[in-house]
Amino acid sequence: MAKQNQRTAPYTVPGLTTEDGHEVARTLQLRLHALNDLQLTLKHAHWNVVGPNFISVHEMLDPQIELVRGFVDELAERMATMGVAPSGLPGEIVKARTWDDYSVNRATGVEHLAALDLVYTGVVEDHREAIEKIGELDPITEDILIGQVKELELFQWFMRAHLESSSGDLRHGGATTELGAAESAAQ
Numbered sequence: 001m002a003k004q005n006q007r008t009a010p011y012t013v014p015g016l017t018t019e020d021g022h023e024v025a026r027t028l029q030l031r032l033h034a035l036n037d038l039q040l041t042l043k044h045a046h047w048n049v050v051g052p053n054f055i056s057v058h059e060m061l062d063p064q065i066e067l068v069r070g071f072v073d074e075l076a077e078r079m080a081t082m083g084v085a086p087s088g089l090p091g092e093i094v095k096a097r098t099w100d101d102y103s104v105n106r107a108t109g110v111e112h113l114a115a116l117d118l119v120y121t122g123v124v125e126d127h128r129e130a131i132e133k134i135g136e137l138d139p140i141t142e143d144i145l146i147g148q149v150k151e152l153e154l155f156q157w158f159m160r161a162h163l164e165s166s167s168g169d170l171r172h173g174g175a176t177t178e179l180g181a182a183e184s185a186a187q
């Protein structure tokens, strides 16, 4: 009898060994967790932004949330295509993640944008690391991640533009924590 409730299928995409295909897919799982976490974090900022820039920051976040939710779906379906069951379960995100929950609650637009800038740096750096690893095995999955990074970096620039002086300095430059970045941006 076939085994039930397995996390892997006996196949992967054509042109890769099953082992390599499953390894690529397993590497995607933490990226999937990161993007799932990111879309929730962006909603949290969308709900908790206060102050005179409320409406512009509140509204600029929603299209980005939709985009990131699309990325989540893209990675999950790529994993399934490659023969590994994707997980979107909250308990598994918390168990597997290598980062803490976003730490800013009620805060102004620039405070959230400065904190989110750090969040984006973390997600993009880890995506780039996955690109390095996956690129050796599967250019198709690599291409998916490259497309996502391009969009994430574009939105990071949108956020930074709110925090940048005409000389290019960021108000929160050098901050290493979300709360530290928010505090610097507030000044």
Ligand SMILES: [Fe+2]
Binding pocket: 046
């Ligand atoms: Fe909303």
